[in-house]
Structures are given as C-alpha cells and as structure tokens.
Amino acid sequence: MDQAKPLISQTILKNVQLIDFFTIEAEFKKNIEMEDINSLHIKSDTHQQLSFFIESIGANRLILKLEEPYILGQISYLQLNEDKAVIGISPTLVRTELFDQLYYYPGDDLGVHYHKEKTSVAVWAPTANEVKLLLTNDWNGDKNQIIPLIRTEKGVWRTTLEGDFELFFYQLEVLINGEWRKANDPYAKMLTVNGQKAMIGDLRKTDPNDWPVYSLPVTNQDAIIYELHIRDFTIGRNNGIVAKGKYEGLTEKNTVTIQGIRSGLDYLKQLGITHVEFLPVNDFGSVDEANWQKQYNWGYDPVHYFAPEGSYATDPYHGYTRLSELKEMIATLHQNNLKVILDVVFNHVYIQEQSDFEQLVPGYYFRISPNGQLSNGTGVGNDLATERKMVRKFIVDCVTYWLEEYDVDGFRFDLMGIIDIETMKQVACQVRKRKPNALLLGEGWDLATAYPVEKRATLSQAKQIPDLAFFEDNFRDVIKGSTFAITAQGFIHGAQIDMQLLMSGVLGNPELFHSPQQAIHYVEAHDNHTLWDKLERSTKEDNSIRMKRHRLASALVLLSQGIPFLHAGQEFFRTKYGDENSYNADDFINQFDWERCYEYRGNVEFVKGLIAVRKAHGAFRLPTYKQIFEHIKWLKTSEGCLAFMLKEVEQYGEWKDIIVIFNASMHKKQFSFDYGNWQVVVDEQAASLIPLYTFNGESLEVNPLSTVVCVKL
Structure with a gap:
C-alpha cells in the first residue's frame, strides 16, 4: 500500500476540515498572531490558489469562507508560514443537500460489468483522492495487480480491463483524508467465501436451463404468503431432504419424511399457498460460510446486498455456485406455480464502521441524530439514510437487479418504517414497470429514527403509497392479544376486545389503506413468540383447547379480506419452546419440525382446507x-x-x-338463516370444498371455539 501524505506537516496546525463546500475550519495547537493569519493561503495539489476570506477568529480556531465551492477529488493544503496541512473532508459535508445535487450519479453502470473481451469497472467515491483496483487470480492471496482508476463525472472512478478476466477477484482501495481504506464493491454480484473478495464473472453461466412461465397466473389479491427460512425448512434429520440447509434442498422432488409424509417442495405444493417468502438470502455477516453448521442466524445482518448468501450454497468458495443454486431453486418453485418473495434489509448494515459504504464515502450512507451520534431506530446500531439520493439509487438498483436477474416475484421490506416514502415510491414504480403483479410488502412500524415520521413509509402513511402492502398489527393483536405482552389475551381467548378493530380487519382495514390488497393479515411470523408459545403462556388449560383457539386465529387470517400471511409451521402449532427472538438460536429451536407436522397432520389438513375454501371463491378476496x-x-x-x-x-x-361465523366463546351459539339448502364447508372438525353436511337454514348450532362457513348455491 502506498504511503499516504500526512495531514499535518508541522506543529502549529492541529486540524483542518472542509465542513461544507464553502467553509473550512482550522484548529491550531496554540494561539496565533494576526501577522501569521495574514500569511495564510490555500493551494491545491495542482498549485491552483483558492480564494477565501476569514469569517471568524477564535483563540486557536479560524473559520474560512471560500469564494467558490470546493471541488472534491483534489488534494488542497492550508499553509501558515512554513506549516502546511491537508484539508480533510468532514462527514458533515457529504450530508448536505448541495453534495447530493453536485454528486448524484444517475447512470446504470456502477459496479463491474464483464464481457469476454473487456470488463468495465465504475465506483462512486466522490470524496476520494485516489482509487485503485486490486486484482488477482488467487482468492486467498495478497499479491495483487494494482490498477489506478480515473476520476470522471459525479465522483465516479473508472477503468476498463482489456481481455478476459473471468474468475478474477478484486477489491478496492481508496485514499480519503490522507488514509488508505480497503473495501469491496457495494455492487458486487459474486463473492468468495465470507465475502472476502468480489469475483468477476459471467452472469449468464449461472442461469438455469429455463425460466418457467406460470401455468396458473396469480394476482396480488389472490396471494397467500408462506414465510420460511431456507435452513429451517430443509435441515431436519428425518425429512428425506439430501441437501440440508441449502438452496438445493428446495429443488428436490418426491421427498418424504421418516413417517412417510411429503416434505420439502412437495409439501409446499400441496398446501395450496401461492407465494413463498424467504428470510434474507443476500450475503449476511453472522454465519461463517466455511463452517456454517456451527452457527445459525436469520440473516438480518446484511453485508453485500447484490450477492447471495454462501452458507446456503454447496460450495461457498466458488463465486458462481451460490448464484446458480439460488436461481435453480427459484426456477423450480416457479415450475411448480409457487411465486417467490425475498426479504430485504435496507434499513441498516451489519457493522457500520466496517461496511463498504463507510469505507468508500465516510459519513454519507447513515443517518445522524441531532446529538451527532448514529441514529439507531433499528435497534442494531445504525440506520441507513435512505432519503439521500445515492442511497436511494442503491436500493432501487438492488431491487430491480434481483427482480430481473433472479426473476423474483416480490419483496418484503424489513423495518420499512425506517425507509423514506419517496424511496419506496421509486422502488414501486421501477418494479411495476418490470413486473406489474410483483408483490411489495413491509413492516410499517414507526421507529425512533432521525427522519420525520410523516416522510417515512409507516403504517400511518399507507394511503400515500398504494402500491405497498403493510403488516397490520391491530388485527394481529386484537385476535391474539398484544405481541409484546405474553399474557395479554385477545378475541381467540374469549377476552373482551374492541370489536370494531376485529371487524375492520375482516374488511381489510379500510380506515388505513387505499385498497384491501395493502392489508397483510397474520398472527405469527419469524420474530416474536409463535402463536402456540403465546397460548401456552397466556392460558392455563388443556392443549386440546389451545388447539381450538389456534385454529380460530388461522381461520380469521384466511377468511378475511386482504392478503393472508402464514408462518411456516403455523399449520401444525409450531413451537420454538418459548424463545421469543430465535434469530441466532440453534437448529433444534428453529428447525421445521417434521415430526410435529406428522403428529398434528389433522390440523395441517384443516389449514389446507381453509386455503382451498379461500381460493375457491373470489368473495374472500374482493x-x-x-x-x-x-x-x-x-x-x-x-x-x-x-x-x-x-x-x-x-x-x-x-x-x-x-x-x-367465528365463535370464540366457551358456549354454543344458535343461528337461524333464510330457508334454503345451505352447505357447511368449514366447522370445528374440518374444512373442505366437498360439503361436510347440509341444513335448511332454520337452525344452526356453532360449537365453542370454532369457525363455521356455510354456503348457498
């Protein structure tokens, strides 16, 4: 690595920083005299003199005002007699509106673009004075060919590699404020193990043989979402799946458990769901890809946004493998008429100070609170500043890349309430242009981030963003009691509740949304207690009663207007043994329990029946x-x-x-309807499109803790 030029060459000058495009702050180690101040001058490394005047003088501090805006990329010095200091770039400068105006780059060529004849490289780093490409054909070596990049418009640095560089590895090195920093390309599409380096390669060599076209098109109003984690779903010891914990595990066909029931892909097919939502599959930092069995994580620790996670690949060392296996998994699901939603995490990064964002453009990508500290609405130490133009561009570029390159069918935006409305509008616009029926949903929680709530994609702003669906927590909590109070009870407990909230949920929450397709209805998800675990802790009763309450909750979700969302295993009373936040618990806690699935196969059939009833008639999804x-x-x-x-x-x-009819009481209920031939398709025992029995409408008895659906032809 080259030696950087020292920021301070002598002893009087302590620190010199450009705090905005017109303002330089100079600190001195001792008081300075007026005759010394008169000798101040500023020169660039090209010997250009910069004109300025002194705005204020302190005992050991000066504020200088430039007559023209400072041009980033040059190295400039403040000189006082024989003392000289490099003018550093303060992080405050990159957070100004003028910075976004001057250095926003709208082009579509950031990152590495491979062709057999040549490879182009483009990196956005406006505050850098130099950028180098470190190129090698040894993924684990430190002997690099060093190629300087050329600064071009809007702070984009470029080079073109002539010849075929397939399977070469690269990193970046940038000189900022006199310090060399090493980083990976934020737009890197291929990685070595644990993202040590990015790889240059041919994306077309990672494509499946065919991208299937759905034989049964599904609109958003028809969606039934099933959320799962790749490792959870495939890791079980007795599930018949060979590629355990891997993308490939979801491509295997005709797999059965030790008890002889369908598992894996075939299990998903027979449930009747329309969309599989995967917890994050982009590269995350909390699992060692070389020793993946020893660690577990949900994956909400994003490091490289454009590249798949390697711990789910059979070979995490080869840059192609994770891409080709993930694409094959998606293509296989499509072949079986299952759409794919990816969970994406554009609200924070794994470790802010080590992130490629912070190395390449320090201070730009993250929100800062009024006290000067990192904003922490996410609760994990940092919030992405999505409202800044190049952060917004990164998000839009990333989403559209996954949409086009992997042919996915939607995105779930983790902690979407952190993200600004304009960014989500642009995401929706670009997604709709490419795939009109793509499903976009997110968590619209109002979190304490350093950006105004009225400008963020929160639940309260949902009508401003009609192309986005939102997880609806009022319906969730009125059904089962507060998610955050384990003993709190809801409708399914027979507790006194606000019936207007329950009725609003059944209607698809018209007071919140522009259309019912914006309402995501659910009673459990990967985080917080499973419904079964909550029922165990909020009731003192026999499991047979808890099962009835659990069925009632699933029926409310599946028979209401809006989009139903099921957590994998909900259909067989999934338990995590009381673990409320199992993000890094071991496989025993998180695995899809196929033995339990067999034990409660009757309830699996009941949920399948509810799904079939919903799909059979459009009145459930107006x-x-x-x-x-x-x-x-x-x-x-x-x-x-x-x-x-x-x-x-x-x-x-x-x-x-x-x-x-939803009867959450412990008493039988009597109903009388119009005379005629009514058919019962759902009761406390079963749900089926083949009528369970008929009655003439004179009288119907509904048992305690049960759901009944009657239909008339």
Whole structure:
C-alpha cells in the first residue's frame, strides 16, 4: 500500500476540515498572531490558489469562507508560514443537500460489468483522492495487480480491463483524508467465501436451463404468503431432504419424511399457498460460510446486498455456485406455480464502521441524530439514510437487479418504517414497470429514527403509497392479544376486545389503506413468540383447547379480506419452546419440525382446507372496498362471537351467499338463516370444498371455539 501524505506537516496546525463546500475550519495547537493569519493561503495539489476570506477568529480556531465551492477529488493544503496541512473532508459535508445535487450519479453502470473481451469497472467515491483496483487470480492471496482508476463525472472512478478476466477477484482501495481504506464493491454480484473478495464473472453461466412461465397466473389479491427460512425448512434429520440447509434442498422432488409424509417442495405444493417468502438470502455477516453448521442466524445482518448468501450454497468458495443454486431453486418453485418473495434489509448494515459504504464515502450512507451520534431506530446500531439520493439509487438498483436477474416475484421490506416514502415510491414504480403483479410488502412500524415520521413509509402513511402492502398489527393483536405482552389475551381467548378493530380487519382495514390488497393479515411470523408459545403462556388449560383457539386465529387470517400471511409451521402449532427472538438460536429451536407436522397432520389438513375454501371463491378476496361494502352484511351475535354474510356474490364464484361465523366463546351459539339448502364447508372438525353436511337454514348450532362457513348455491 502506498504511503499516504500526512495531514499535518508541522506543529502549529492541529486540524483542518472542509465542513461544507464553502467553509473550512482550522484548529491550531496554540494561539496565533494576526501577522501569521495574514500569511495564510490555500493551494491545491495542482498549485491552483483558492480564494477565501476569514469569517471568524477564535483563540486557536479560524473559520474560512471560500469564494467558490470546493471541488472534491483534489488534494488542497492550508499553509501558515512554513506549516502546511491537508484539508480533510468532514462527514458533515457529504450530508448536505448541495453534495447530493453536485454528486448524484444517475447512470446504470456502477459496479463491474464483464464481457469476454473487456470488463468495465465504475465506483462512486466522490470524496476520494485516489482509487485503485486490486486484482488477482488467487482468492486467498495478497499479491495483487494494482490498477489506478480515473476520476470522471459525479465522483465516479473508472477503468476498463482489456481481455478476459473471468474468475478474477478484486477489491478496492481508496485514499480519503490522507488514509488508505480497503473495501469491496457495494455492487458486487459474486463473492468468495465470507465475502472476502468480489469475483468477476459471467452472469449468464449461472442461469438455469429455463425460466418457467406460470401455468396458473396469480394476482396480488389472490396471494397467500408462506414465510420460511431456507435452513429451517430443509435441515431436519428425518425429512428425506439430501441437501440440508441449502438452496438445493428446495429443488428436490418426491421427498418424504421418516413417517412417510411429503416434505420439502412437495409439501409446499400441496398446501395450496401461492407465494413463498424467504428470510434474507443476500450475503449476511453472522454465519461463517466455511463452517456454517456451527452457527445459525436469520440473516438480518446484511453485508453485500447484490450477492447471495454462501452458507446456503454447496460450495461457498466458488463465486458462481451460490448464484446458480439460488436461481435453480427459484426456477423450480416457479415450475411448480409457487411465486417467490425475498426479504430485504435496507434499513441498516451489519457493522457500520466496517461496511463498504463507510469505507468508500465516510459519513454519507447513515443517518445522524441531532446529538451527532448514529441514529439507531433499528435497534442494531445504525440506520441507513435512505432519503439521500445515492442511497436511494442503491436500493432501487438492488431491487430491480434481483427482480430481473433472479426473476423474483416480490419483496418484503424489513423495518420499512425506517425507509423514506419517496424511496419506496421509486422502488414501486421501477418494479411495476418490470413486473406489474410483483408483490411489495413491509413492516410499517414507526421507529425512533432521525427522519420525520410523516416522510417515512409507516403504517400511518399507507394511503400515500398504494402500491405497498403493510403488516397490520391491530388485527394481529386484537385476535391474539398484544405481541409484546405474553399474557395479554385477545378475541381467540374469549377476552373482551374492541370489536370494531376485529371487524375492520375482516374488511381489510379500510380506515388505513387505499385498497384491501395493502392489508397483510397474520398472527405469527419469524420474530416474536409463535402463536402456540403465546397460548401456552397466556392460558392455563388443556392443549386440546389451545388447539381450538389456534385454529380460530388461522381461520380469521384466511377468511378475511386482504392478503393472508402464514408462518411456516403455523399449520401444525409450531413451537420454538418459548424463545421469543430465535434469530441466532440453534437448529433444534428453529428447525421445521417434521415430526410435529406428522403428529398434528389433522390440523395441517384443516389449514389446507381453509386455503382451498379461500381460493375457491373470489368473495374472500374482493379487490376494492366498494365491493366489500356492497356484499358484506354483519349478523347479530352475542358476546365472544363474530359473524357476517357475503351476500349475492355469485359473480365471484359458484356460491351465491356465504356465511362465516367465528365463535370464540366457551358456549354454543344458535343461528337461524333464510330457508334454503345451505352447505357447511368449514366447522370445528374440518374444512373442505366437498360439503361436510347440509341444513335448511332454520337452525344452526356453532360449537365453542370454532369457525363455521356455510354456503348457498
């Protein structure tokens, strides 16, 4: 590594920084005399004199004002008699609006672009004085060919490598404020093990033989989302899957458990879900890819956003393997009419001070609180400053890359309430241009980040962003009790609740959203307690009663307007043994328990039946609130019960009228309806498109803790 030029060459000058494009702050180690001040001058490394005037004088501090804006990329010196200091770039400068105006780069060529004849390299680093490419054909070696990059427009540094550099490895080295820093390319698409270096390669060599086209198109209003973690779902000892913990595990067909039930891909197919949502599959930093069995993590520790995680690949050392295996997994799911949603984490990075963002443009990519400290609304030490133009561009570029390169069908935005509205609007716009039916959803929680809440993509701002769906926590908590109070009880416990909240959820939350497709309804997800674990801790009763309450919750999610979301294993009362936050717990806690799936296979069939009923009739997933209000009629009930009719809905399916009853009480409920031939397709025992029994409408008895769905042709 070259020796950087010292910032201070003599002893009087202590520190000199450019704090905005017109202001230089100089600190001295001792008081200076007026005759010394008169000798001050500023020169660039090209010997250009910079004009300035003195704005203020302190005992050992000066504020200088430049007459023209400072041009980044040059090295300039403040000289006082024989003393000379390099003018450093303060992090405050890169957070100014003028910085974004001057250095926003709209081009689509950042990163490395490989062709057999040549490879282009482009890196955005406006505050750097020099940038070098460290190139090698040895992924683990330190002998590099050093290639200087040329500074071009908007602070983009470039070079072109003539010839074929496939399977070469590279890193970047930048000189900023007199210090050399090493970083990986934030736009790197291929990596060596643990992201030590980026790799140059041919993306087309990682493609599957074919990208299947769906034979059963699904619109967003038809979506039924199933959330899973690749390792959880495939790691089980007796699941019949060979590639355990790997992308390939989800491509295996005809796998069965030791008990003989379908597992893996075939299990997903027979559930009837439409979308599989994967916890993060981009490169994260909390699992050693070379020894992945010894560590576990959900993956919310992003390091490289454009590259897949290597611990799920059969060979994490070769840059192609993780790409080709992930693409094959997605193609296989598509071949089986399952859409793919990726969980993406554009709210923070794993370790801020070590991140490539901070190495390449210090101070730019992260929000700063008024006290000068890193904003920490995410709770993990840093918040991405998504409102800055090049952070926004990075997010949009990344999302569209995954959409086009991996043919995914949607994205779940982790802690989306950190992200600004304008960024999410631009994401939605670019996604819709490429795939109109892509599903975009996120957590719109209002978190304490250093950016105004009215400008962030929170649940309260949902109507401003109609292309985004939001996890709806009011419906969740009114069903099961507060997620954050383990003993709190909800409707399924028979507790007294705000029935208006429950009814609003059934309607798809018209007070919150522009359309019901913005409402993501759920009662459990990967984080917080599973519903079963909450029921164990919020009730003192037999498991058979808890199972009925659990069924009632799943039925509410699947039979309400909006988009239902199921956590993998919810269908068989998934437990994590009371672990509320199992993000780094071992496989025993997190694994998809196929033995439990077999034990409670009756409930799996019940949930499959509910899914089939929902999919059988469009009245359960009406596209507008106008249609919902036209067709829904609330039925009179007593305490602990909710009932409604979807009337005159024959245009949406073969049933003319549908009655849905949720009885959360410990008492039987009696209902009388219009005379006619009613068919029961859901009761406390089963859910099936083949009618369970019929009645003439005169009287119907609904058992305690049960759901009943009656239909009339």
